[in-house]
Amino acid sequence: MPFTAKSGKFNAKINAVEVGTGDKKITIGGENVLPFYTFDDAIANAPKVGIEITDGGLDNEPDCIKKYYEGCTSVVDMAKKAASFEGVDFLSIRLEGGDPNGQNKSTEELIALLKEVAEAVDLPLAVCGCKNVEKDAELLDKASQALEGRNAMIMAAKEDNYKTIGASAGLAYKQIVGAESAVDINLAKQLNVLLTQLGVNGQSVVMNVGTATAGYGFEYVVSTMDRVKAAALSQSDATLQMPIVTPVASEVWAVKESVASEADMPEWGDQEERGIDMEIETAAAVLVSGSNAVILRHPESVKAISKMIKELV
Amino acid sequence: MALKGLDIFKLSPKKNCKECGSPTCMAFSMKVAQGAVSVDACPYFSEDAKAALNEATAPPMKTIKVGAGDKEMSLGGETVLFRHEKTYVSKTRYAVAICSCMDDAEIDAKLAAIPKVDYERIGERMFVEMIYLNYAPSAGAEKYLEVVKKAAALDRVLVLGCTDVEVAKQALELVKDSKPILNGATPENYAEMSAVATAAGVALGVRGADINEIYDTVAALEKAGNKNLLIDVGVNSIKDAFATAVQLRRAAIKDNDRTCGYPSIVRVGGLAQGDKHLQAALASVFTMKYGSIVVLDQMTYAEALPLYGLRQNIFTDPQKPMKVEPGIYPLNGADENSICVTTVDFALTYFVVSGELERSGVPLNLIINDAGGLSVLTSWAAGKFSAGTISKFFAEHDIEGKLKSRKLVIPGKVAVLKGELEAKLPGWEIIIAPNEAVQLVKFMKDLTA
Numbered sequence: 011m012p013f014t015a016k017s018g019k020f021n022a023k024i025n026a027v028e029v030g031t032g033d034k035k036i037t038i039g040g041e042n043v044l045p046f047y048t049f050d051d052a053i054a055n056a057p058k059v060g061i062e063i064t065d066g067g068l069d070n071e072p073d074c075i076k077k078y079y080e081g082c083t084s085v086v087d088m089a090k091k092a093a094s095f096e097g098v099d100f101l102s103i104r105l106e107g108g109d110p111n112g113q114n115k116s117t118e119e120l121i122a123l124l125k126e127v128a129e130a131v132d133l134p135l136a137v138c139g140c141k142n143v144e145k146d147a148e149l150l151d152k153a154s155q156a157l158e159g160r161n162a163m164i165m166a167a168k169e170d171n172y173k174t175i176g177a178s179a180g181l182a183y184k185q186i187v188g189a190e191s192a193v194d195i196n197l198a199k200q201l202n203v204l205l206t207q208l209g210v211n212g213q214s215v216v217m218n219v220g221t222a223t224a225g226y227g228f229e230y231v232v233s234t235m236d237r238v239k240a241a242a243l244s245q246s247d248a249t250l251q252m253p254i255v256t257p258v259a260s261e262v263w264a265v266k267e268s269v270a271s272e273a274d275m276p277e278w279g280d281q282e283e284r285g286i287d288m289e290i291e292t293a294a295a296v297l298v299s300g301s302n303a304v305i306l307r308h309p310e311s312v313k314a315i316s317k318m319i320k321e322l323v
Numbered sequence: 324m325a326l327k328g329l330d331i332f333k334l335s336p337k338k339n340c341k342e343c344g345s346p347t348c349m350a351f352s353m354k355v356a357q358g359a360v361s362v363d364a365c366p367y368f369s370e371d372a373k374a375a376l377n378e379a380t381a382p383p384m385k386t387i388k389v390g391a392g393d394k395e396m397s398l399g400g401e402t403v404l405f406r407h408e409k410t411y412v413s414k415t416r417y418a419v420a421i422c423s424c425m426d427d428a429e430i431d432a433k434l435a436a437i438p439k440v441d442y443e444r445i446g447e448r449m450f451v452e453m454i455y456l457n458y459a460p461s462a463g464a465e466k467y468l469e470v471v472k473k474a475a476a477l478d479r480v481l482v483l484g485c486t487d488v489e490v491a492k493q494a495l496e497l498v499k500d501s502k503p504i505l506n507g508a509t510p511e512n513y514a515e516m517s518a519v520a521t522a523a524g525v526a527l528g529v530r531g532a533d534i535n536e537i538y539d540t541v542a543a544l545e546k547a548g549n550k551n552l553l554i555d556v557g558v559n560s561i562k563d564a565f566a567t568a569v570q571l572r573r574a575a576i577k578d579n580d581r582t583c584g585y586p587s588i589v590r591v592g593g594l595a596q597g598d599k600h601l602q603a604a605l606a607s608v609f610t611m612k613y614g615s616i617v618v619l620d621q622m623t624y625a626e627a628l629p630l631y632g633l634r635q636n637i638f639t640d641p642q643k644p645m646k647v648e649p650g651i652y653p654l655n656g657a658d659e660n661s662i663c664v665t666t667v668d669f670a671l672t673y674f675v676v677s678g679e680l681e682r683s684g685v686p687l688n689l690i691i692n693d694a695g696g697l698s699v700l701t702s703w704a705a706g707k708f709s710a711g712t713i714s715k716f717f718a719e720h721d722i723e724g725k726l727k728s729r730k731l732v733i734p735g736k737v738a739v740l741k742g743e744l745e746a747k748l749p750g751w752e753i754i755i756a757p758n759e760a761v762q763l764v765k766f767m768k769d770l771t772a
Contacts, residue, residue, distance in 0.1 A: 011538075011539065011542070012535035012538060012539065013534050013535050013537075013538035013570070013571075013574070013583075015534075015570050015574070016573075016574070016577075016578055018573065046565060047569065048562060048566065049566040049569070049570060111762065111765055141761070223629075223632075224607070224629040224630070224632050224633035224636070225444075225628070225629060225631070225632015225633060225635065225636060225674075226632070226636075226671065226674050226675070226678075227636065227670070227671035227674070227675075228632070228633060228636040228637070229406065229636040229637055229639055229641070230671075232406065232611070232636070232637060233405075233406060233407040233641065236405045236406070236407060237405075237407055240405075264678065264682075265678055266678060266681060267628040267629065267632075277439075277624070278624040278628070279623055279624050279625065280625065283623070283625035284624060284625045284628060286600060286625070287600070287603045287625040287626055287628075287629055288628065288629045290600055290603045290604050290607070290629075291603055291604065291606065291607035291626075291629035291630055291633060292607075292629060292633075293604075294603075294604040294605070294607035294608050294611075295607045295608075295610075295611050295633055297608075298607075298608050298611045298612055299611065310600060311600070313600070314598070314600035314601050314603070314604055315604060317598070317601055318561075318601055318604040318605065318608070321560070321561040321562060321601075322561060322562055322565060322608075323562075
């Protein structure tokens with residue numbers, strides 16, 4: 011008597027959100043099963059992989075990543091090169107230089123750069139802010155305006171600045187609004203509710219429910235994503251059916267396992283391999299937990315994760 | 324599946340003798356159903372009825388014990404599909420694969436590399452716990468037995484990947500006392516292989532061309548009385564292996580199909596076919612979704628650091644916070660004159676704070692208080708991180724004797740403690756840090772500039 015499988019297909023599904031325009035347009039979400047449960051039903055849209063560059067350009071990259079951008083002299087060059095790496099579905103630019111506690115670059119300067127990058131590549135775009143809520147409100151408002159017509163992901167509106175960013179990205183310039191909360195299903199739900207009350211179409215929202223590096227309180231990330239997917243699919247909770255986009259790069263390239271030099275930690279061995287595997291293993295884990303897209307930094311990580319997705323879908 | 328009180332009552336002696344302490348057999352049965360008392364409290368419950376009851380109340384997934392002595396470990400025994408429902412019971416174990424088809428130099432190099440990854444993280448030893456020994460018929464039985472002997476010297480739990488009954492028997496003769504796993508039952512050889520495994524007293528791994536063959540073979544083995552089993556999800560394709568691992572676990576736990584309820588073996592090295600980055604991704608996937616033993620082709624620090632960290636996170640009790648050992652942690656080459664920074668022993672706080680402090684490059688002594696493993700605000704609210712507890716901790720650990728600096732940075736979220744701390748720790752200058760860890764780099768640099 012062979013194994014009789016019971017289907018785990020749900021009646022509800024995750025919203026399918028289109029990002030970008032033209033031939034390179036991608037769709038994230040849309041599935042009615044748990045992540046990679048192809049034996050329950052086909053996955054509507056395979057998870058997508060983005061590559062991240064920053065306004066800081068090459069100076070801002072670890073040495074082990076610089077070599078992949080050999081010959082690039084500007085952020086725009088880097089954007090073009092990044093778009094050409096194997097497995098890249100979309101480009102993410104992080105405007106971290108805007109942080110008032112860091113370089114404190116002006117909004118005008120960053121937006122001018124963003125426009126140049128956007129003109130140079132035809133891939134779907136994600137724009138990440140500098141993590142300072144006041145500056146992000148200003149920066150991402152202007153970014154939404156600058157990218158009008160590109161259908162870009164604006165990452166992200168938080169509880170403290172969702173009104174400005176939601177109104178600008180979601181209502182005025184018809185972009186995709188990223189809703190960022192801190193690893194808690196209730197906070198994620200609340201922000202989605204607030205955004206829709208503001209008038210933003212829930213079908214144009216993606217969530218960043220928060221993330222961590224593997225080993226750094228990652229259990230909260232897993233349980234938050236597991237519970238969000240369970241509520242969205244098995245309880246048909248429309249306020250949690252937004253696809254999840256997880257920026258992995260900015261977390262994993264900050265921990266010592268990834269960045270400590272081999273000279274400092276001889277027993278740990280090659281630093282580049284440590285960074286790549288940290289990024290790959292963290293990304294694989296958030297994808298299995300329910301992320302519909304991940305943002306990575308190292309071209310080798312992008313390649314491996316994109317291959318893994320192809321194999322599993 | 325939990326048995327109802329009425330079902331238990333049907334099996335009970337129905338004497339209402341009160342010897343168990345309950346007024347009636349019905350009341351007793353209700354208590355047993357709730358798990359409040361053991362059925363053994365009744366002296367008249369027949370052995371047959373007890374066996375039937377044990378069978379019905381047994382957990383949906385078997386716990387398989389492998390390894391001997393201090394190497395003994397449990398696999399499986401899970402009761403939930405998601406960690407937020409209840410704690411996972413048995414953490415994923417990692418093995419490195421060696422094949423008898425490799426030449427001696429390669430085998431020696433691989434064996435020599437295994438003990439290199441061995442470190443401690445938040446009180447847990449991280450190392451390669453198992454060695455998977457694959458038998459290649461082309462290399463012959465002699466060679467395989469040599470490899471088994473060599474690997475046994477490393478004192479890890481061995482997994483004998485061998486579908487040849489005769490060779491398996493000889494290999495077990497060498498190492499059966501260490502309670503290895505014999506991963507070699509197929510739909511063709513399962514009867515003989517099971518006899519070999521049972522005679523040696525070891526757990527048997529079952530494989531098949533697809534999930535149906537696996538299921539039928541396990542069912543046949545169970546029928547023959549062998550329930551000391553594991554299931555190898557195979558290396559047909561990544562998609563297949565994932566489907567098999569998830570479907571079997573789900574059928575066992577959700578649908579109570581006990582034939583599916585055995586720990587799994589996932590050979591991610593075989594699935595990745597030499598792509599080490601893909602292998603790393605798969606090791607992570609199967610740690611998350613239902614791999615009991617994950618077999619890799621190599622385990623260097625690059626694979627290990629994220630993987631063991633992930634495992635440590637996933638297999639924690641969701642109701643019990645992870646704690647780091649309280650004490651003094653010198654960072655960035657600090658000495659006794661370096662500035663002191665203090666926070667709580669919640670592992671997440673420690674990692675975030677120590678990471679940022681390391682990035683600042685400022686030499687400092689991070690003093691971790693005993694705050695019951697709670698975060699800053701929670702432990703403060705619970706009275707476990709106050710001026711009183713901090714000063715008491717300083718006295719108990721003789722901080723003033725060990726360190727010469729008298730500058731103490733406290734978390735911004737408990738700025739309110741400043742005055743009281745100055746009173747309780749005379750001679751110390753109390754400095755308030757920012758609210759968020761990300762602001763620490765700039766703060767520490769400015770502070771010591």
